Amino acid sequence: MSAPAFAIGGKHRTEDKGIIGHGGYRYKVDKGWAGTNPFNTFIDNCHEMVQDSKGRLIMIGDDPRNNILVFDKSGKILDSWGTYWPGGHGLTLVDEGGEDMLYVSESGWVKSQKDGRSMIRQNGYVAKTTVDGRLIFTISHPMTAGAYTPDMAFQPTETAVAPNGDIYVADGYGSDYILQYDEYGKFIRKFGGHNNADKNYDLHGAHGIALDYRDATMPKLIVTSRSRQSFKYFTLDGKWLKTVKLANLQVCRPVIHGKNVYAGVCWSHDFGKSDAPKPWLVQTGFTMVMDENDKVISCPGGTEPIYKDGTLQAVAQDAAKTFYHGHDVCIDEDESMYVCQWNGERTPPVKLSRV
Template sequence: MSDRRSFLATSVLASAAALLATRTATPLHAANSSDDGDLIGHGDFRYRVHKNWAQINPFRVHLDNCHEMVQDSKGRLVMIGDDPRNNIIVFDKSGKVLDSWGTYWPGGHGLTLANEGGDDVLFVSESGWARSLDDGVTMVRQNGYVAKMTMDGKMIFTIGHPMTIGEYEPEMGFQPTETAIAPNGDIYVADGYGSDYILRYDQHGRFIQKFGGRNNEDKNYNLANAHGIAVDTRDPADPKLIVTSRGQKAFKYFTLDGKWLKTVKLANLQICRPVIHGEYVHAGVCWSHQFGAVDVPKPWLYQSGFTMVMDKNDRVVSCPGGEQPVYKDDVLQPVQQDAERTFYHGHDVCIDDDENVYVCQWNGERTPPVKLERV
């Protein structure tokens, strides 16, 4: 058996052990205590919570962390998780599971959909994080890659470590967390868990450029946990990139050829990828607490997440699952999780064609995506 096949097989057994451990563990705090039907959100962005939307048989379809979700051209909701027994789960809008596949990505993280000549394709980011083979709980780091896939799971091509094309030194990690596809087909890869560069390739996977990283003379280009990226076409004549710099609690805007435009600071919100819908940017908020302010052994596991909505003027207008956002002197003030603790960690949002939002959660105690019905 090859090393990779052996790793994946062992990961399956490790995931099963972790499942038992998770079910018997005491939660860090009593998140997800709100009931189905509760209303959350603010202003024009208010939603009814449906935590039991997904109809999943846990003996047939396997969940660990729910990382991201997209809606395809047929109206199906396609989710990626990091349980390598079935990384991809496909739902209809009623929550019924239509399909599940994928045994390739123990660190399955990013999921981007593009349409090529009328056909949907998926770009999957394998982040390189996987469970330890020893205890099935400890996370270990390895290099990742990006895979371009058909909707039924056939590999088209992969993008591997930039060291192989002379763009990274051998000691530099490559752990991609997200991709974005430009109107001309160019592929932007956010190396958010690796070396914090944004790498640009053409539609065939040929390298064009990189920018970002951590040690630029112009600090506007520095990224800290470049967790997400999106192509912003709200102004079709002037498309831009929005890049998450989660460690800086900010979105950074760049031109499509990598020139910094502006930084939008988001107070205490450690946001995930930007999801553009209409005139607004939505995102999951993974954490809202300061890591040093909680008395727990692993503060990154403390569950303080929710979601946010930002308008075209870069102003946060709603925080479903969190407190109402407040500005003083045009500066966003810290926003905390709501008293009901609707979510654990907001990792991604998907907005369907009925304006409903589906929230994927990391460290969500193996819960499926939560549906927020727009009201």
């Protein structure tokens, strides 16, 4: 894919008018949707996006000159703030008594000041803020609550918040536990990790988490096990329910909209079979849509998902290479999908309009 052309003070001028996706979930691609100026709106990696109660689209990235970018639905920048999350990664929006609140996961991966390219692993934290950046509280290393030992890494990648206020933190770049706290940040329990006698509880790359209320009689947690190409379902108190295997799809966080689960697919290739010295930089990503029966029904930016004897077969990136790495999606009330990309050559989110 060629690098996008920029116009000073204007939008990306490269637009793909193609249609991607499968079945009833097909989309028109608009790579020029976001009206960002690369000289004053700084983007490194677009990590996640949510929509607030005013219809604004809020994105988090890991360039601390403006971690948070706020767009209207036309792609115009309305606001930007945040200068303190060099590993800004997860973004969850919660309506708390009529007020929108953000939960930000600082993953702890920061660039070396020496060369600007190497990544340094540090412990991260979770911050609760208002939508304009006022800090409410933080959740720090779980050793402070006796949940981790000091030598265990804590690099949170995502949160989910239950209606009772309980906060679930996915330590996806650290020790792969799901940590549950109450609404004030008091530790309740942890589950997951990757050294369990019962391997159903193992998580490998617990990159994302979401509350699933599609069945009102039995709310669940959906947790990503990215390097095992699967989603795992748990009860709200951490009991394993089932594992959904996703062939070669290294999925990021699950995003529930209506009856479906949507996700970015960061990679679709086997790292162990790659000749690249850094196989995680090979760009083989796209997006996916999974129905209420845990069946992948569309892969926008990828080839058509096919099942044989009930098992999903490998899905490849499309020939047009529509995306680099799919990292997150946000679905609005018009069924449009906004795609954030990691390692996407500093491009802003791509808009997919459903057709």
